Amino acid sequence: MMKEEFVPDVSLPEVKDKVLIDNPKSLELVKRLKKTTNARLGVGRAGDRFKTETLLKFRADHAIAQDAVWTEIDESLVDEMGFYKVQTMVNNKEEYVRRPDLGRIFSEETTEAIKRDCIHQPDVQIIVADGLSGFAINANLKDMYAIMMDGFREKKYKVGTPIFVRYSRVATMDRISEALGAKVTIQLIGERPGLATGESMSVYMAYESSPKKPESQRTVVSNIYSNGIPPIEAGAQVVHLTEILMREKKSGVELKI
Amino acid sequence: MRLKTTLFGHTYAFKDVKEVLAKANEEKSGDILAGVAAESTVERIAAKTVLADMTLEDLRNNPVVPYEDDDITRVDQDSVDEEVFGRIKAMTVGEFREFLLSASEKEIAAIRPALTSEIVAAVAKLMSNMDLVYAAKKMHVEATCNTTIGKPGTLSSRLQPNHATDDVAGIMASVMEGISYGVGDAVIGLNPAVDAIDSVADILKEFKDFMYKWDIPTQNCVLAHVTTQMKVLERNLAPMDLMFQSLAGSEVASRAFGINVALIDEAYAIMKERKSSTGPNFMYFETGQGSELSADGHHGADQLVMEARCYAFAKRYNPFLVNTVVGFIGPEYLYDGRQMIRAGLEDHFMGKLTGIPMGCDVCYTNHMRADQNDLENLAMMLTMADCNYIMGIPAGDDVMLMYQTTSYHDAAALRRLSGKQTIAPFEKRMKELGIFDELGNLSQIAGDPSLFISREQEMHLRSAV
Numbered sequence: 185m186m187k188e189e190f191v192p193d194v195s196l197p198e199v200k201d202k203v204l205i206d207n208p209k210s211l212e213l214v215k216r217l218k219k220t221t222n223a224r225l226g227v228g229r230a231g232d233r234f235k236t237e238t239l240l241k242f243r244a245d246h247a248i249a250q251d252a253v254w255t256e257i258d259e260s261l262v263d264e265m266g267f268y269k270v271q272t273m274v275n276n277k278e279e280y281v282r283r284p285d286l287g288r289i290f291s292e293e294t295t296e297a298i299k300r301d302c303i304h305q306p307d308v309q310i311i312v313a314d315g316l317s318g319f320a321i322n323a324n325l326k327d328m329y330a331i332m333m334d335g336f337r338e339k340k341y342k343v344g345t346p347i348f349v350r351y352s353r354v355a356t357m358d359r360i361s362e363a364l365g366a367k368v369t370i371q372l373i374g375e376r377p378g379l380a381t382g383e384s385m386s387v388y389m390a391y392e393s394s395p396k397k398p399e400s401q402r403t404v405v406s407n408i409y410s411n412g413i414p415p416i417e418a419g420a421q422v423v424h425l426t427e428i429l430m431r432e433k434k435s436g437v438e439l440k441i
Numbered sequence: 442m443r444l445k446t447t448l449f450g451h452t453y454a455f456k457d458v459k460e461v462l463a464k465a466n467e468e469k470s471g472d473i474l475a476g477v478a479a480e481s482t483v484e485r486i487a488a489k490t491v492l493a494d495m496t497l498e499d500l501r502n503n504p505v506v507p508y509e510d511d512d513i514t515r516v517d518q519d520s521v522d523e524e525v526f527g528r529i530k531a532m533t534v535g536e537f538r539e540f541l542l543s544a545s546e547k548e549i550a551a552i553r554p555a556l557t558s559e560i561v562a563a564v565a566k567l568m569s570n571m572d573l574v575y576a577a578k579k580m581h582v583e584a585t586c587n588t589t590i591g592k593p594g595t596l597s598s599r600l601q602p603n604h605a606t607d608d609v610a611g612i613m614a615s616v617m618e619g620i621s622y623g624v625g626d627a628v629i630g631l632n633p634a635v636d637a638i639d640s641v642a643d644i645l646k647e648f649k650d651f652m653y654k655w656d657i658p659t660q661n662c663v664l665a666h667v668t669t670q671m672k673v674l675e676r677n678l679a680p681m682d683l684m685f686q687s688l689a690g691s692e693v694a695s696r697a698f699g700i701n702v703a704l705i706d707e708a709y710a711i712m713k714e715r716k717s718s719t720g721p722n723f724m725y726f727e728t729g730q731g732s733e734l735s736a737d738g739h740h741g742a743d744q745l746v747m748e749a750r751c752y753a754f755a756k757r758y759n760p761f762l763v764n765t766v767v768g769f770i771g772p773e774y775l776y777d778g779r780q781m782i783r784a785g786l787e788d789h790f791m792g793k794l795t796g797i798p799m800g801c802d803v804c805y806t807n808h809m810r811a812d813q814n815d816l817e818n819l820a821m822m823l824t825m826a827d828c829n830y831i832m833g834i835p836a837g838d839d840v841m842l843m844y845q846t847t848s849y850h851d852a853a854a855l856r857r858l859s860g861k862q863t864i865a866p867f868e869k870r871m872k873e874l875g876i877f878d879e880l881g882n883l884s885q886i887a888g889d890p891s892l893f894i895s896r897e898q899e900m901h902l903r904s905a906v
Contacts, residue, residue, distance in 0.1 A: 210891040216902040217618075217890055221604050221611030224836030225618050229888045232854035238836060242813070245838075246845070249807035281772045281808060282470050316808055376771075377807045378843035 194241045195248070197380070197411075204228035204235050245380035252374070252382030253281070257318025257350070261325060267312060267348035268302060270294050274351035288355035298347070298363050306344030308336055308426060309366035313352035317374030320385040324408055324415040325372065331419030332370075339427065354388050354402070361393035368429045369393040370422060375406065383409040387422055391435040400437040403429070442499045446490050453487035458495070458503035462559065463743035464488035465566040467783050471731040471744045471774030478743075493535030493567055500559040501530070505742035506750075511692045512702040517753035522554035529555055538567045541576045541794070549580055553796045558690075558749035561794050565745065565787045573786040574826040580793035581827060585720035586660045586682055586761040588864045590627055590829050591798045596861040597830035598852040599762070599800070600625030603841035607634045609647055610901070615835055616651060618890035622849035623856075623876055623883065624833035626867035627762060627800065628683055628725065630662040634841050641665045642678035649680045649717070655874070655893060658866040660718060660761070662725055666699060667708045680717035683761060684708060685725045687732075690750030694738025702754070709758050722761035727802070728752070729766040730784050731774030744774065748788060752795035762830065763797045765789070767819075768805035769844055778815025781805060785819045789828050800830035804846040813837070813845070820847050824855045831855070853883050 193199075203214050205228040214226045227238045234242070254277055262269065271294065273286040280287055290298070310332070312321055329346075336343050344366060349356050354373060361369040368391055375384040386406040393401065403425060408418040429435050444461065445454040455461045463477035465488035472478035479485035501521070504514045529552055532540065541549060541564065565573065583591040590597050602615030612631060619625050629648045633641060641663045648661035660682035663670070667686040673679055686705060689695045695702075709724060716723050728751040733739040739747055748765070755763045765788035768781040775781045785801050792799030803820045805811040820831060837848035855861070862868050862881050871877040874892075878884045886892065894902070 205889050208889045208891050209886075210894070213891045213894050213899060213902060214889070216905070217614040217894070220608060220614045220902075220905075222840050223602075223604070223611070223615050223834075224838050225614055225890060227836050229850060229883075232850055232857055232883060234836065234848075234850055242836060242838065246807065246812060250812075253808045282776065283474065284773050285474070376843070378840075379807070379838050379845070 194237065195244045195380070199237070199241050200224060204238065242379070248382045249377035249379055252317040252319045252377040255318060257314040258322055259348070261322050262312060262348040265326070265329065265346070267346045269348045269350065270298060271350040272352055272356060280351040284353055287351055287353035290356070290359055295359065295363055298360060302345035302347065302364055305342070305365045307341040307367045307430065309344040309361060309364060309369045310346045311349060311357055311360055311369065311371040312346070313349045313354070313356060313371055313373040315352060315374035316376045317382055317384070319382045320374035320409065321372065323383040323410070324385045328372065328408070328415040328419040331416055332422055335420070335423030336426070341426070355395065357388060357390065358393045358395040358397070361390070362395065367392065368426050370426070381409065384412060385409060387418065389422065389425055389429060389435060391429045391433055401435055403435045403439060443494055444491060446487050448483055448487050448490070451483070453484055453491070455488065455491060458499060458559070459505050459742055461488050461492050461495070462505065462563060462566070462746050465492045466743045466745050467566070469730070469744060469774065469780055469784070470772060470776035471734055474773050475734050475739060475741070475743070477741060489567060492563055493533060495534050495563070496530060497532050497534070497537060497560050498530035500534070500563050501526070501557050504557065504559055505746050506691050506740045513691055513695070513750050513754050516702055516757050517557050517750065520753070520757065521557060525552055525555035534563045534567060537564050538572070542572060546579045546581065553794065556794065558753045559746060561752070561791050562746040562749035564794070565791050568790070570783065570786050570822070573790040574822055577790040577793050577826040582793055582796055582798040582829070584722035584759070584761045584798040586718045586722050587720060588626065588658050588660070588866055590761065590864060593827065594861055595864055596824055596828070596856055596859060597627040597800070597864055598624045598833040599627045599830060600629045601632070601832050601834045601839070601846070602629070603632050603834070603839050605634060605841050607640055607644065609643060610905070612644060613647060613651065614890060616648070617893035618835060618888070619833055619849055620655070620657060621876060621887055621889050621892055622833065622853050623863055623871045623887065624849045624852050625657070625659055626863040627830040628660045628662050630664055630683070630685070630725070632664045632842060636665045636669050638669055638672045638678065641669055642673045645673070645679035645681055654895065656870060658864070658870060667705065668699070671708055671711055674711050674715045677715070681712070682716065682718035683723055683725045684712045684716070685727070687727045688751045688754050689732050689736060689738065690747035690754070691733055691738045691740060694733040694736040697736035697738065705758065720761070722759050724758040724760040725762040726755045726760055727764055727766050728755070728788070729770055730788065731770040734774070735770065745787060749791050749795070752792050752797055755797050756795055760797060762800060763792055764800035764802050764830070765792070766802040766804060768809060768811060769802070771806055772809045775809070777810035778805070778812070778818070781809065781811055781815060782819045782822070786822060786826070789823055789826055798829050801828055802832050802846055804832070804844050806844045816845065816847065817851065820851055820855060821858065824859045824861065857882055
């Protein structure tokens with residue numbers, strides 16, 4: 185039987201490491217230069233244009249970023265983990281991208297439902313938000329959540345009902361915190377994807393998070409993904425920060441860490 | 442002033458100049474977000490029709506932010522040459538469009554001192570994309586720092602060697618490769634990841650050392666906040682050819698950027714005294730449609746007119762470089778490739794009409810409905826419009842700011858497509874270094890950063906594993 189052959193995978197990160205320059209003065213030194221930056225150096229040229237491999241790699245890296253933005257989040261993971269699910273005033277992805285104002289607020293009914301169904305006055309309120317990349321949530325949530333919950337149990341914090349918000353901007357954390365009277369609110373949200381990094385997630389935290397406070401109330405951990413801050417490490421960082429916020433009763437720029 | 446018209450049997454009435462300006466704008470998601478856009482396509486054309494009938498005096502007398510409330514309105518209004526304004530004030534915006542399309546370069550240059558931002562934005566709103574290119578091509582604005590940018594027949598580029606952590610060796614790797622493509626005649630300019638005095642000074646020195654070592658006639662710049670650069674100058678920490686700042690189009694929006702007119706006046710004064718460059722133009726500004734709404738400082742006006750006000754602000758300082766970062770802000774302001782292309786052409790045209798040496802960061806983010814093809818389209822159009830400069834970055838991927846802009850390859854290809862060249866002394870030096878052939882095109886050896894590795898760097902690279 186014929187062996188099935190694959191065309192080489194241009195999405196692999198190591199494709200970026202190749203030097204494609206024809207007859208460089210020093211191939212070895214170009215390789216060493218490339219190690220000093222993750223910029224796409226040493227790609228050579230076809231006339232004044234990219235070589236085919238450079239172009240295809242670039243298009244692949246952009247494609248995964250675009251799909252991360254435009255693909256609806258697969259909610260089977262948040263369902264399986266028992267998250268309470270709500271939606272902002274946004275109705276679809278298109279509107280989400282165009283109307284940041286609607287992605288920050290809930291309808292009155294949704295706010296009432298949150299008040300009716302979720303634990304009030306928690307020490308810690310966890311929110312998961314799709315943001316600009318649902319891929320990021322599904323790639324990082326499980327590992328990070330387990331570490332966070334272990335940490336909070338150990339500290340004997342009263343943990344609120346975990347909430348998932350569809351079509352969410354960061355500011356939904358203020359509304360939820362206000363509705364439930366939470367002390368520390370922690371939001372995990374999918375970041376705007378960079379090239380080839382559709383899986384990057386951020387965490388925003390605030391003490392008594394409120395729409396009346398400026399954005400500078402928030403403490404941020406960003407760049408959470410396998411090649412950035414690994415989710416397990418990020419989970420431990422968040423537990424540590426939660427302790428500080430609980431102790432100092434403040435967050436963001438007011439907190440000098 | 443007439444604020445009403447009928448189209449197809451329907452009456453369209455507008456309450457003031459600001460509303461006419463906003464509704465006459467081509468469709469932008471940012472104007473829809475602000476709630477100021479036309480509600481239908483016909484209403485948009487009705488607004489354009491009413492706008493075409495207004496006089497330049499009507500526009501001058503109705504700035505979108507009142508004179509008393511805003512330092513940028515005051516800068517703009519106070520800079521008007523009243524004698525020239527007297528000669529053109531009765532012209533309608535429709536007539537002004539025709540004037541710009543039919544007049545000579547000299548005739549246009551003569552009336553420029555009479556224009557306010559609202560006039561500049563108004564006429565842009567009546568122009569089609571090709572009109573914007575056609576008129577802009579008649580407006581060359583030259584400026585001189587160490588070298589002179591904006592001469593007809595040139596297309597310059599900023600070498601943008603951004604690095605995720607500002608590692609100097611990594612930044613210089615991108616500089617070497619950029620120069621090997623003939624990129625960087627406008628400036629070697631880094632967006633720092635860290636806005637700190639010492640690292641900004643170190644990078645400025647590194648760029649200047651490279652320029653000396655290889656005798657590259659250009660300018661150095663690190664695009665930190667202006668207050669950081671002022672500290673570098675006050676303490677004499679590093680040579681600085683160009684001073685940078687991002688601008689917004691109102692006093693309120695400028696506050697979000699941590700600036701106002703008085704601060705930039707102060708920055709300009711210290712730069713004039715301490716700069717390392719030789720020419721009379723030594724400021725570099727970036728702008729972009731939508732930043733005023735983003736900072737809640739748009740005063741109910743549309744994003745095009747707010748952008749034009751940035752250019753009035755910039756003009757006060759006779760800058761060497763000004764560019765819109767057109768696709769950086771995101772899809773809630775410029776939704777897709779079509780809106781991004783339109784905005785790039787508008788901004789370039791408005792900058793040139795204002796009288797500033799305009800370039801463009803032709804770019805997009807990953808959450809916009811745009812891709813590499815849209816970027817290349819706009820870059821080719823702007824080259825045809827005689828845009829002063831574009832960016833150049835390794836393979837189009839900015840690994841620090843996480844967006845895509847024009848590549849080293851794009852800069853070289855656009856020069857070849859248009860028959861344009863880099864700034865003359867830079868071109869001469871590239872030929873001496875063998876990067877350009879005798880025709881000024883990339884030679885066989887171009888595109889190889891190892892051409893610029895010095896003996897010390899070689900030792901350093903070999904020891905650094």
